[in-house]
Amino acid sequence: FRRKQPSAKELITAITKGDKIALSRAITLIESTNEAHLDKANEVIQGCLPYANQSVRIGITGVPGVGKSTFIEAFGKYLTSLGKKVAVLAVDPSSSISHGSILGDKTRMEELVKDENAFIRPSASGDSLGGVARKTRESIILCEACGYDTIIIETVGVGQSETAVHSMVDFFLLLKIAGAGDELQGIKRGIMEMADTIVINKADGDNKAKAKLAKTEFNRALHLFPAKKSGWIPKVTTCSAIDKEGIDNVWQLIADYLEITKKNHFFELKRQEQNQFWMLETINEQLKNRFYHHSEIITLLEANKKAVQNNEISPFAAAQILLEKYFDK
Ligand code: GDP
Known part of the structure; x- marks a missing residue:
């Protein structure tokens, strides 16, 4: 018997009422590497933002x-x-x-x-x-x-x-x-x-x-x-x-x-700058993650690693092939 997982809305309501268990659960969601949890985690964060x-x-x-x-x-x-x-x-x-x-x-x-x-x-x-x-x-x-x-x-x-x-x-x-x-x-x-x-x-x-x-x-x-x-x-x-x-x-x-x-007003300014920094950080991280986990890229990357090793292609040309493959997919 598994207890039904609370919805994002239920988590938000409980968190804003000071519920520690809901807070722990939501953090676990954020920490999850399961792609399916990403949307729910984002919904909870978004819902909590006005209260933060x-x-x-x-x-x-x-x-x-x-x-x-x-x-x-x-x-x-x-x-x-x-x-x-x-x-x-x-x-x-x-x-x-x-x-x-x-x-x-x-x-x-x-x-x-x-x-x-x-x-x-x-x-x-x-x-x-x-x-x-x-x-x-x-x-x-x-x-x-x-x-x-x-x-x-x-x-x-x-x-x-x-x-x-x-x-x-x-x-x-x-x-x-x-x-x-x-x-x-x-x-x-x-x-x-x-x-x-x-x-x-x-x-x-x-x-x-x-x-x-x-x-x-x-x-x-x-x-x-x-x-x-x-x-x-x-x-x-x-x-x-x-x-x-x-x-x-x-x-x-x-x-x-x-x-x-x-x-x-430095306090406010610093937080604004930090928010922008974290947006860019997240983009960088997700771009990298998605790129390296893409099935076609994984195969192509292995092939190009060997080609680079054997001097059959320059590192830059190989990188270009991989990036173009990914972004034009
Ligand atoms: P951490 O690795 O930085 O988290 O350090 P800990 O808090 O685990 O402390 C390391 C060691 O230093 C422990 O043995 C503590 O008891 C000791 N310690 C910590 N604070 C003090 C202090 O104010 N005075 C003394 N004398 N020892 C301390």
Whole structure:
């Protein structure tokens, strides 16, 4: 006996009433690779869109071990204590390889998972970052329609995924820990440049003095970057996620950021630009997907790969044949 699947309309109604189960189901639909689910997923997203947008979207990145899940747990609990509704999503393209995900481990965020005003969803899996990121981007809309006013997007700071997350959030937070005077080594300049705030975690016990020093160094480094279009000057702060110290400070910084960027309209402008970016991203992704999954192209591609390998045809001429075949079909 299988329960009848709810229709798109039923899902939309339930989501906008704050139903977590409907929200989970709709996200599963978005994540589905079944072509038949695509239309239904799009209908749900479209239906939710008028209810979305009343939120702040915060990106959090940092290398494994820096304390992301501990921080998000403490931060999330703090936000729900202020009466906010918090959704935690993730972008982790490696999850499909390891069959785990950065948010898949049930022991993570134990308190937040139990919180009635929190919704936690592990990263979608998929073989391309673009696909995984798009699914998270679409899930944000559903979470907002479901009444979540604070959306946290977590990603591991080891690859390209930060750029994707940066392009779907209002505020980007880089989590770090203090080292022994080598704070600025090994951080990609680009990631630091994206950060609206650097939070130095584990500022507790013997680490406190080091964290303070790191704060000074990062502050100095941030001043070398050109001024941001947002009119916001990136800040550095310290916290201890375990002792729940400095968490309120992080939220205060975000609140300050929102005040400034809403006043100067950067907030709105950035979201508009992000929407255009995601439209183009989706076109790129779907063009590629459809092309490479087309049965005639698959056969022709194999033949041309061999021909190119044997120098029978130039790579460009072979590409041209394939593209023409696809677009003139
Ligand atoms: P993630 O891999 O970035 O998600 O990091 P986790 O949240 O799993 O934390 C990695 C380790 O650092 C765990 O053993 C945590 O208990 C520890 N940790 C996290 N936050 C703090 C903190 O504020 N202070 C201290 N001393 N340890 C922390």
